[in-house]
Amino acid sequence: MSAFNKLVAHSQKISHFEHLAAIVGWDQAAMMPSGGNEARSSAVAELSVHIHSLHTQPQLADWFAQAEQETLNTQDCATLRELKRQWQQANLLPESLVQAKSLAGSKCEHAWRSQRGDNDWQGFEKNWAEVVKLSQEEAQIRAEANNLTPYDAMLDIYEPGTSSESLDRLFNDVKTWLPDLIDQVIEKQSTEHFIEPQGTFETSKQKALGLEVMKLLQFDFEHGRLDESVHPFCGGVPSDVRITTRYDENEFVQSLMGIVHETGHARYEQGLPTALAGLPSGEARSMGIHESQSLFFEMQVGRSDAFIQHLAQLAGKHFTQHDKALFTQENFQKLYTRVKKDFIRVDADELTYPAHVILRYEIERDLINGNIKHTDVPELWDSKMQQYLGLSTQGNFKNGCMQDIHWTDGAFGYFPSYTLGAMYAAQFMASMKQSVDVDGAIRSGDLSPIFTWLSDNIWSKGSLLTTDELVKQATGETLNASHFKQHLANRYL
Amino acid sequence: MSAFNKLVAHSQKISHFEHLAAIVGWDQAAMMPSGGNEARSSAVAELSVHIHSLHTQPQLADWFAQAEQETLNTQDCATLRELKRQWQQANLLPESLVQAKSLAGSKCEHAWRSQRGDNDWQGFEKNWAEVVKLSQEEAQIRAEANNLTPYDAMLDIYEPGTSSESLDRLFNDVKTWLPDLIDQVIEKQSTEHFIEPQGTFETSKQKALGLEVMKLLQFDFEHGRLDESVHPFCGGVPSDVRITTRYDENEFVQSLMGIVHETGHARYEQGLPTALAGLPSGEARSMGIHESQSLFFEMQVGRSDAFIQHLAQLAGKHFTQHDKALFTQENFQKLYTRVKKDFIRVDADELTYPAHVILRYEIERDLINGNIKHTDVPELWDSKMQQYLGLSTQGNFKNGCMQDIHWTDGAFGYFPSYTLGAMYAAQFMASMKQSVDVDGAIRSGDLSPIFTWLSDNIWSKGSLLTTDELVKQATGETLNASHFKQHLANRYL
Incomplete structure (x- = not known):
């Protein structure tokens, strides 16, 4: 052999x-x-x-x-x-470092679960110091082995081939237009009226609706299933993909679009090349590309006029005891495109989300490269939040730098994937529209042409190509922010 | 160390x-x-x-x-x-034999799934020949290593310490009184009238009812759950026991008592000594003792007058749209104690079940010991069915020797566990009643005294004692059929 x-x-x-x-x-x-x-x-x-x-x-x-x-x-x-x-x-890493980081991360994360609610930065900072120190050691070892800067070596875990140089270029571009765009949109939306969901939306009905939407998105139920968990995720294996959601009986909006999002992750997994099963070349390309598929489903397809029409119609069919005015296309569109400057990343809308990510990226880059101390983070957070979203987090640690789980156990380098995913998704859609009648396909209820394009260009490639090659072959150009900017302007202005 | x-x-x-x-x-x-x-x-x-x-x-x-x-x-x-x-x-076994038996067993079992429906003994027999041959080889190796007869060496896998000598003694005893008892009971029941469930019993309501009954039986939901599967079973691990059932919306009788049965298995697992977790001495004693717990729940507790009263009342509470006469204690008692001579073991009632087991035991014992050929089995089956239950299986292979999965992949030595379990359960109950007011406990709805006895005498012992020691310490005598006989006579005559 x-x-x-x-x-x-x-x-x-x-x-x-x-x-x-x-x-x-x-x-x-x-x-x-x-x-x-x-x-x-x-x-x-x-x-x-x-x-x-x-x-x-x-x-x-x-x-x-x-x-x-x-x-x-x-x-x-x-x-x-x-x-x-x-x-x-x-x-790459000595066993002792892996164990030490795992222990320090578990300890910090566990304590954080109560410290966050208590706004206890002093308590958190003590545990976090060790996590940051060990992450810096990890980054140093990775940097030397791969001839990269420390932060780029951490990025490489999640986004092989991506550098902070290219992220700086992309994100600096976004920063030139995003804050103004957000202000314009908020101004425009300030006079809009819409109906918010009220009363009980039974879990069993939400689930039935979710399953129907998954069917529309051609989720393969022979190779996967939908269940519930506190934190929604996409897990399992390509031949048996498990997605989860969380139902809130007071409204259906979050869970419904959450299912669309996870279905995007799931279809990527279900579409990976079976001939390469069990090999890393048959796995998803990167976190950013994975997120590009969930966001392609959630943002590019899911919030399109044509798809919103399906959602509104299906929801109205399942929730027969509510006011019909709730389920008009126009109302759904407004429900799903509200923009608001707020503190919490996971609750952020499509437009303000990149601001949350860029802020985190800039801080973690400087932290891992040793240019700032971990105790500098709250102040930097506050000043960047003021700059990007006009909000102060002075003294408000729980809605500031203590809000995310990622840093508590040292997952530095992960955050950029979210916004890279959104940019990839916009670029894929722009390219797809050159050969596919996307709106027509969605309107018809048979979205196959969309999925064929994704399968041909993304899913079936696994990790055979580098990320840059993949994107260039699919779209004719490497990643840039222009399609994302155009997409946001089209949708929100 | x-x-x-x-x-x-x-x-x-x-x-x-x-x-x-x-x-x-x-x-x-x-x-x-x-x-x-x-x-x-x-x-x-x-x-x-x-x-x-x-x-x-x-x-x-x-x-x-x-x-x-x-x-x-x-x-x-x-x-x-x-x-x-x-x-x-x-x-004990050479790798080559394990693999050959596994392959032959998979092939035979897979083909059997369609051959059974086709009543295709000729086709089945060809695959089965290899399974029997390899099982005899296995038994021979086990026999030599343990100084036992071939069949006793197979028994030892499932019921350590039990011999065909003791099984012959127990089962020959049963054979002296069982056929007559069955006839008497059938005669007695022939003039009884009762109402059978009709119409739809929704799965969601059956599940809610099942969960309530599990609560009554003090199933620990912090360490286990109830789900559905085609073939009900008890799986998982002691700290997280997974039981399953199968719902038929045409009736609730089977599934409800099935849940009681699996809850018996589950509570044994949940009650095993945690200090011995991960060691074989902390595991269940044997298949027979495991079955004694499920049958203790299903037959000793579950079909007692006092428990039937709970079941009838709870079922009536959940199925409010059905005739109330269905849910009287008297009707439930009749539903759950009907005796009928029939072909299929898994559908058999408490009284005829031992006849099915004894028949299989006698055949597999002689087969593994080389005293009969596998082609002799259909004729022997027919003659024993006539003798024990007055039914002929001449030419009716699918309802005769081809009905069970066990032999298709060579699980010889397993069948006796079912009736040993029933006998152990009766003997445990007889002993328990000397110190515990069983009927009073059931009637009160707090069954704790029963579970305390089972925990003290069975569950907490794991496999620290041999089966004989366990039974003798719990009941003051080794296993005998008299308590079982007494129990059946009390219930059915």
Whole structure:
């Protein structure tokens, strides 16, 4: 057996254990009763140790050295590139650092769950100091191995190939027009009237509505399902994708669009190349590209006039005991495009969201590169919030720098993916519209032409191409903010 | 670290992987969409190989040899005994035989799923020949290792310590009085009238009713849940027990008592000693004892006058649109104690069930011991059915020897557990009644005294005692059929 084939077999073996991890992870969030948590956590930890031991087996180094001498076709070259990337990532950090960061992160995150509510920055800061320090150490090791700056080395975990140089360029562009655009839109919307949902929207009806919308989006129910969890997510494996949502019986707006969002993630997973199952080249390209698919569904398709019409009509069919005026297309459009300057990223609308992300990016970049101290963060947060959204977070830590879970356990480098995803999605849509009658397809209720384009250009490619290659092949150009700007102006002005 | 402690740590490690297997197994039966099956099966097979490799690590032989020289307290001695038993079972068979039997079993079982409906004995027999041959080889190897007859060596997998000698004694006793008793009861019931459920019993209401009954039976919802599957079962792990049922909207009788049955299994698991979690000494004693708990719930408690009264009242509360006469205690009693001679074991009532089991036991014993050929089975089945239940299965293979899944993949030695369970349950109840006011407890709606007895005498013991010791300590005598006979006579005559 060639060394390359040995690596392939080894990767497939690892993927079987990752399959188990994905399913029990879904179960832990969506099904498990609380009393099962302790034993489950031990079982999952044992599995993680086993997966790590498979990633770090000593013979792999030889196999990679040999495989690089073997003659491989283009696809296998890409597979080898991704296998090696994964292997290097798994072997880069000393075990002691991984454990120390995991411990410090768990401790900080756990305490944060109550400290946030108490607005207790002093308490939080003490735990967080250790997380930041260990993350900086991690970034330093990654930086030296990959010849990158520390922050770019962290970015590379989530967005391989992306640099802070290109993020600066993209985000600085956005910063030149976004604050003005937000002000204009808020001014425009200030005189609009609309009806907000009131009264009870039963969970069972919301679920039935959600399932119907998933059907419209051609979610493959032979290879996936919808359930409930406190924090909605898309999990499972490509042959069996598990998405979740959270129902609030006082309104249906959030959960309904949440399902559209997760369905975008799910269809990407369901559309990955089955011939490459069990190999990193058959997996999703990056967090940003993953988010581009969920946001393509949620923002590009989901909030289009044509799709809003479907949503309004379907919702009206399920909630027969409410005022019909709630379910007009016009009212739905207003419900789903309200813009508001506010503190909380996860509740932010499409237009203000990038401001939240850019703020975080600029702070975490300087923090990981050692240009600021972790104690500088609250003040920087306040000044950037004032600058981008005109809001002060002075003394308001819980709605300021303590609002997100990401930094509590050291996931620095993740935030940019959200806005990269939104930009990719806008660029994909602009390109798609050159060959596909998108509005006509949505209006007809058969969205197949849209999904065929996504499948051909994104889903079926897995990680065979680099992100830049993928985007260039799909759209004819590398990522830039112009399509995003145009999209926002079209929708909101 | 002592060799014993090394063995303990190794067992806990294995139990973590078995935890994962239990949860993904539950998921496969209760949650997984069909398209997920192929990848899931590969992942589960990989996990099985890993678990097997842990059971067969070469250093274990040394650890056992050393541990047997170490000074251990009584509990640790029992743990060592069970660890060794488990290790021997896992190492007894050559890999080639395990694989061949697994393949032949899968092939036979898969084909049987359609052959049964076609009454195709000729087709089935060809595949089954190989399963029987390999099972005989397995039995021979087990027999030589344990100095037992081949069939007793198979029995030992499911019922450690039980022999066909003792089964012959117990079952021959039953055969002296059961056929007459069945005839008497059928004669007595022939003039009784009762109302059968008709119309629609919605799944959601059946589920709500089932959950209420589980609450009455003090199922711990912090450590378990109820779901649906085609074949009801009790799975998961002691800290998180997953039971399932199947709802038929035409009636609620089966599903309701099915839930009571699975709750019995579940409470045994939930009541196992947590201090021995991850060790075989902390697991359920045997299949027969497990079945004794489900049948204690279903037959001893569940069909008692006092409990039937609860069931009737609760069902009437949930199914408000049906004739109230359906939900009287008297009618429920008749619904739940109908006796009928029929072909199918899984549909059999409490009274005729042992006849089905004894028939299978006698045939599989002679088959595995090589005293009959597998082609003799249909004729033997027919003659024994005529003898025990007065029914002929001449030419009726699908309702005769092809009705059960057990033999298709070579699970010989399992069937006796069902009737052993029924006998243990009757003997436990007789003993319990000497110190506990069982009827009073049930009538009051607080069944705690019953569960305290079961916990003290059965659940909390795990596998620390042998089955004989367990039964003798709990009831003052080893297993005999007299309590079972008395119980049936009391209930049905």
